[in-house]
Amino acid sequence: MRVTLxxxxxxxxxxxxxxxxxxxFLREDCxxxxxxxxxxxxxxxxxxxxxxxxxxxxxxxxxVQCEGKAIRTVESLADSEGGLHPLQxxxxxxxGLQCGFCTPGFLMLVVAALEDDPELAEDGGRLGxxxxxxxxRCTGYEGIRRAVVAAAGEMKARTEET
Amino acid sequence: MKPAPFEYKRPQTVEEAVALLGDxxxxxxxxxxxxxxxxxxxxxxxxxxxxxxxxxxxxxEVIEADGESLRVGALVRHVQLERGATDGPLGRLLxxxxxxxxxxxxxxxxxxxxxxxxxxxxxxxxxVAVALGAELRLASVGGTRVVAAEDFxxxxxxxxxxxxxxxxxxxxxxxxxxxxxxxxxxxRTHSSFAMVAAVAVLGIADGRVTDARIALANASSRPLRVExxxxxxxxxxxxxxxxxxxxxxxxxQADPVSEPHASADYRRHAAEVLVLRALAAAAADVGAACA
Numbered sequence: 039m040r041v042t043l044x045x046x047x048x049x050x051x052x053x054x055x056x057x058x059x060x061x062x063f064l065r066e067d068c069x070x071x072x073x074x075x076x077x078x079x080x081x082x083x084x085x086x087x088x089x090x091x092x093x094x095x096x097x098x099x100x101x102v103q104c105e106g107k108a109i110r111t112v113e114s115l116a117d118s119e120g121g122l123h124p125l126q127x128x129x130x131x132x133x134g135l136q137c138g139f140c141t142p143g144f145l146m147l148v149v150a151a152l153e154d155d156p157e158l159a160e161d162g163g164r165l166g167x168x169x170x171x172x173x174x175r176c177t178g179y180e181g182i183r184r185a186v187v188a189a190a191g192e193m194k195a196r197t198e199e200t
Numbered sequence: 201m202k203p204a205p206f207e208y209k210r211p212q213t214v215e216e217a218v219a220l221l222g223d224x225x226x227x228x229x230x231x232x233x234x235x236x237x238x239x240x241x242x243x244x245x246x247x248x249x250x251x252x253x254x255x256x257x258x259x260x261e262v263i264e265a266d267g268e269s270l271r272v273g274a275l276v277r278h279v280q281l282e283r284g285a286t287d288g289p290l291g292r293l294l295x296x297x298x299x300x301x302x303x304x305x306x307x308x309x310x311x312x313x314x315x316x317x318x319x320x321x322x323x324x325x326x327x328v329a330v331a332l333g334a335e336l337r338l339a340s341v342g343g344t345r346v347v348a349a350e351d352f353x354x355x356x357x358x359x360x361x362x363x364x365x366x367x368x369x370x371x372x373x374x375x376x377x378x379x380x381x382x383x384x385x386x387x388r389t390h391s392s393f394a395m396v397a398a399v400a401v402l403g404i405a406d407g408r409v410t411d412a413r414i415a416l417a418n419a420s421s422r423p424l425r426v427e428x429x430x431x432x433x434x435x436x437x438x439x440x441x442x443x444x445x446x447x448x449x450x451x452x453q454a455d456p457v458s459e460p461h462a463s464a465d466y467r468r469h470a471a472e473v474l475v476l477r478a479l480a481a482a483a484a485d486v487g488a489a490c491a
Contacts, residue, residue: 039208056208056251059238078201079239080306092279092308098238099309102208103231103253147305170390171303 043104045070046114054101061085061096064111072112072142076173083172086143087111093150093171112142115149124196125149125189134185136177143172148186152193159190203241207250213257214368218341220252221364228252230366232260232274235302235310236318252366260368269371274314278307289401290332290374292485293381297324297399300383303391316352317367319359319422322393324385326353326423331399331415334372340365353422379403379411380486382478386470388461394418395462396470398450400478402438404486409433414446414478419454419471426450429475438483447476 042051045068054063061078064070064087076082078097085096088110096109115123125145128134135141151158151168159165165186169179211217221228229248231237232255240246254260254274262273265286272285282298284291301307301315301324315325316336328334329349336347338361349370352360361367375381385397396419403411412433415425429450436442451472458464 055205057203057205057241059203059242062202078242080235080302083305086305093305094309095235095305097242098235100208100231100234100238100251102210103234103255105210151304167299167390168304171305 039102041102041105043101043106044108046110047108052101056100056102058101059097060087060089060099060101060104060109063101064096064109070111070113074139074142076139081173082140082143083147084140084143086146086172088146088150091150091154093147110146112145115145123149124192125152125185128185128189128192129182132185132188133181134177135181140172140174140177144169144174144182147172148189152186152190156190156194156197159187201242203238204244204247206241206248208253209250210253210256214259214339217252217254217257218339218365220250221340221366222250226250226363228363230254230317232314233277233310235306236314236320254366262369265374267374269373271369271371272312273369274311274367276312278302278310278312278315279304281312282307286374288375288377289379289381289485290372293328293375293383293399293401294372296381296383297328300324300385300387300394300397313367313370316349316370317359317361319353319355319357320393321356321421321423322395322397322418323423324383324394324397324399324417327397327399327415327417328383329370329372330423330425331401331413332372332375333413334370336367337369337371338365339368344368349423350425355421375401376403378405378486380482380484382481382483382485384474384477384481385417386474395459396454396456396467396474398471398474398478400475400482402433402479402482402486404438404483407437409436409438409442412446414450414475416450416454416471416475419456419467421455421457424454426453426475428453433479440480443476443479443483446479447472450475 074084076084227249260273260275281294334349382400397417401413412430429446432446454471456467
């Protein structure tokens with residue numbers, strides 16, 4: 039089945055089976071293997087991507103549902119020279135990752151949330167609720183939390199400059 | 201963990217959608233938010249031959265308050281209810297309950313109507329629907345029909361909705377501006393399923409309960425409106441004693457089963473505690489003193 043969608047700013051038409059999940063499409067057809075697959079039933083959040091501004095589980099969507107839609111994956115975060123997104127840099131600095139398997143999902147979850155509400159990280163309860171969306175099984179959540187708080191400040195300052 | 205093959209259809213209208221559902225032989229399933237269905241398909245517990253994706257049917261995006269009720273179409277996502285769909289006690293209740301539905305990315309896609317149609321016994325919206333006396337509108341080739349929430353749920357994952365029809369909207373009756381709402385849930389972690397959840401809606405005037413609606417999620421095979429507890433309260437003084445009596449009545453009406461992390465006795469006890477807390481929350485919400 040033909041489907042036209044935009045991935046990380048590039049619009050293309052693909053021929054996919056209806057049962058192709060968005061996660062498998064990104065990994066197998068687009069070769070964007072930064073999107074990880076853990077549980078494949080919506081619990082772990084490793085496959086989280088941004089669809090039209092909102093964080094979604096790419097294992098729980100079919101590619102054919104994305105006709106005309108825009109998707110962003112973790113590969114879109116760094117700039118063209120490889121400069122890290124403030125959130126990526128903060129994850130590295132604040133020990134927000136260890137094995138890294140869950141990291142792309144956390145990054146996309148948090149980027150969508152901060153773009154929607156730059157004040158989010160100032161509310162510990164809301165941030166805790168957001169971060170409980172995804173599973174991390176080695177680093178622990180405190181490093182991730184510190185990274186988000188640090189990056190939120192930088193992202194806000196950057197927005198105010200421009 | 202990959203779905204079995206299926207035929208994909210994306211109708212533009214409800215009429216096209218119901219025509220595609222066909223009869224039993226079509227083995228078709230409706231796809232709205234997909235946050236339960238696609239997981240079931242990944243496990244191959246669900247192997248529909250045809251997926252009818254209703255996401256292009258703009259009419260199902262309706263979310264509209266007309267004074268008497270709030271109409272919630274089949275494409276209204278949990279996040280829309282979380283962000284404040286309507287004013288007053290009903291809006292407060294929907295926001296409070298939404299925050300207990302899975303976690304934010306699931307709430308971005310999943311729908312209230314889809315949750316009702318899926319009929320998971322632990323789902324929060326089922327308890328809200330029976331507590332409020334909501335009505336579901338079902339469409340089929342023959343037209344539409346309305347089913348009361350109380351009659352819609354038959355058991356775990358079993359509803360009054362036949363294979364050739366689907367729920368196009370739910371109507372939640374408006375609550376008077378002076379009503380109080382409460383919702384509490386017991387769960388193992390932040391985004392776990394409810395072990396038990398309780399919703400309470402109270403009207404209190406001059407210290408007396410004028411209206412009480414109480415329902416439990418995951419305390420029976422289907423969302424349970426605990427009329428015995430309501431009967432204890434209506435006309436009684438709004439006191440901690442009457443609330444405790446109502447909570448005991450609710451626990452007696454509950455019919456939980458044992459689960460790996462909680463025995464039936466534990467869950468019945470939890471139901472009593474949660475009803476008491478939900479009533480206290482509703483009384484606080486209405487601003488009435490609870491002596």
